[in-house]
Amino acid sequence: MKLSAVLWALLTGAVLLFLLAPVAVLIFSAFDDGKFFRFPPRGLSLRWFGAALESPEYRSALINSTIIACVSTAISVTAGLMAATGLSRGGLKSRALVELLLLAPLTLPLVVWAIALLQIYARLGISGTFGGLVLAHAVITLPLSVRILLATLAGIDPQMEEAARSLGARPLRAFLRTTFPLALPGVLTAAVFSFLVSFNDVVVTTFIAGARWMTFPVRMYSQLRGQGVDPITLAIGAMIVALILAAVIAGELKFKWSRRL
Template sequence: METRRSSIGLVVVAYMTLCFTLLPIVVLVVAAFNPAEYFTFPPDDWSFRWFAAFFRDREYQSALRVSIALAGYSVAIALAVGLPATYALSRYKFAGRNVVHTFLMSSLFLPRVIWAIALLQFYAVIDLLGTPVGLVMAHAVLVLPYVARMTLTSFAYVSQNLEQAARSLGASPVRSFFEVTLPLVLPGVIVGAVFGFVISFTDVVVSVFISGVRFIPLLVRIYVEQRGQGIDPTAIAASAVVIGVIVILELLGERFIKWSRFI
């Protein structure tokens, strides 16, 4: 009886937590379809007026393109650094191995605000503040731990015997990697890339410090509009679009998790 009561209590707490988490999101998404110029909930009518305004607004569209490009380039750099590094960590023992691992995970250890302030000062010295290169470099470091964790886990579960078998049949180390190992870890790599894209796409803290005025990501644009104008209907619609993008990417990531044998 006590066990059953405890189970019921845990279920109730879980559902309350879920409702507390999701209800604000539901309110925001529903409010995005309100045609009125002021916030009301529930809406008196339903319309795509503010979504249309969002997709017509040049500043929002520019910010959306910046966010997509920024996340894409950041993930590409994180993969270029993370794949060989995590492969080496999973296959070889060498001096400085722990240092490499710590470097890959370093952005997880510092509060983002502290790191953003440090980047602000550093970029001002080397003249990267407000530049696309500076943004991409910062976001690449930001997403690197998420990419590295997924790829490191995947590499760890691929037996080295498979690579050795390929080499015994005449394949070079490079060929055995691309034709044997990489296909096996590819779902995990894709999951890491998807999660990294989401982390970059949804970042505000780092971007708001170093983005400047020419290259503003979408989340920073929404933050600025809400801070300056209060509850702006176009910003609410933009937020709903961001939520839609995140949901799609998360579903895509979950699909690849199911395909992977190692996650």
């Protein structure tokens, strides 16, 4: 084996270790039976997982995060699919400009969007409401949906949809019967990643959400600032990480997500 290949393998392993080490610490610490954060664990126990499922504060925060993420994902994926279809099939002369505007949120810090939305919501009177929070999450997840769906539609031959129209199918029916089934893996990919971005958001939610719609990341952030690391927080974090890893691995094996990003 060449020396360059060995060095590259060592460098890759070091980078992966650096990225995955915090996740491993979180998961192993969640099984510790102590009342405070410590690593490595001195005694293994599932007590904090049971306490996490019984905690009304964390359970309410998880429900809020799930509801908001599901609704905002539905909005962003639907709007993203329509935008991506128009950009890839519409033949717009200003496609580059429109695409740039749709992807603009990816280039700016979330705190900039949060401050701007806070000012707009204050004038509209929807700050701290469910609808305002959902729209804010849809804004930050829409660019990701558009990017994934543009890459998906670029690999689908538009002539199949044109053939369906030539046989008498209406435009919407032709799209749903030909293009949409082929784009379904990309739609699911956009939905999963939009859900994860919305579910894990802290910055925008901290500015926009009120006390009624406190999400799990904000609840955990408040806990860390006020009382330090809570074993219940570690347990819930470990469960979320496990679910995310399972979804990512399954999606990569089934739909090859990495090719659509």
